[in-house]
Amino acid sequence: MSRNSDLTDALKRMLKRAGLTYADAAQHLELSEASVKRLFKDQSFSVQRMEQLCELAQADLLELVRSVDDQKGRIQELSEDQEAELAANLPLFIAAICVLNRYRFEDVLASYQIEALELQQLFTRLDRLGVIELLPENRYRLQVSRSFRWRKNGPIERYFIGSVLSSFVDRKLVRTQDSFRFAWGTVSDSTAQRFIERLRAVYDDFNDAADADAQLPLDQRTGAGLLLAFRNQWEPEDMRALKK
Numbered sequence: 001m002s003r004n005s006d007l008t009d010a011l012k013r014m015l016k017r018a019g020l021t022y023a024d025a026a027q028h029l030e031l032s033e034a035s036v037k038r039l040f041k042d043q044s045f046s047v048q049r050m051e052q053l054c055e056l057a058q059a060d061l062l063e064l065v066r067s068v069d070d071q072k073g074r075i076q077e078l079s080e081d082q083e084a085e086l087a088a089n090l091p092l093f094i095a096a097i098c099v100l101n102r103y104r105f106e107d108v109l110a111s112y113q114i115e116a117l118e119l120q121q122l123f124t125r126l127d128r129l130g131v132i133e134l135l136p137e138n139r140y141r142l143q144v145s146r147s148f149r150w151r152k153n154g155p156i157e158r159y160f161i162g163s164v165l166s167s168f169v170d171r172k173l174v175r176t177q178d179s180f181r182f183a184w185g186t187v188s189d190s191t192a193q194r195f196i197e198r199l200r201a202v203y204d205d206f207n208d209a210a211d212a213d214a215q216l217p218l219d220q221r222t223g224a225g226l227l228l229a230f231r232n233q234w235e236p237e238d239m240r241a242l243k244k
Contacts, residue, residue: 007050075131095119095122126140203228
């Protein structure tokens, strides 16, 4: 990822943390909202405009640059073996998810059936894996980058698909929750690509929002899951079997 791309992503996060929208940025820069969206998409901000938006977020350019530098050298993904270690140990996986969501040591104890001594041992293992840097008094510093992702088709993703996905799309919940939607149609390749890009944007938006909300007290947050899927050149197997 280029330096300009890093700065643009950091600028987007800074605005979101300040509760600012593209419309706010457009008004401050005296541009149309479409032009501002294009600047973010093309990552074509001038230094002057970056400074203006930092000012809007009540920050400065130095703070923006430091936020990018803080991410350098941090873990973007774990190895296959490291993910396998997490997937094979549910308490360790829970501890990993909790630190990724900025739970304090006391928050984990209050939320899960894990004793203090066991949690200290789990934190020590996460320190060894490089997920956190363990500090005195059970505090920690997260060592993963903001772009951290589980490995594509890795142990954690396979665990989710094999053990979690069925409960996530439970038929009873699907019938009662208005947020569930399924659509099926025929589209061109260009339309398919457009929707793939939009899904990626929603995915990034969710992660940015979760990262910003992680600064809130635990009693002001609740667990949430976002499932995005798009498959091109697809139809149900029983219908495909009848194709000529």
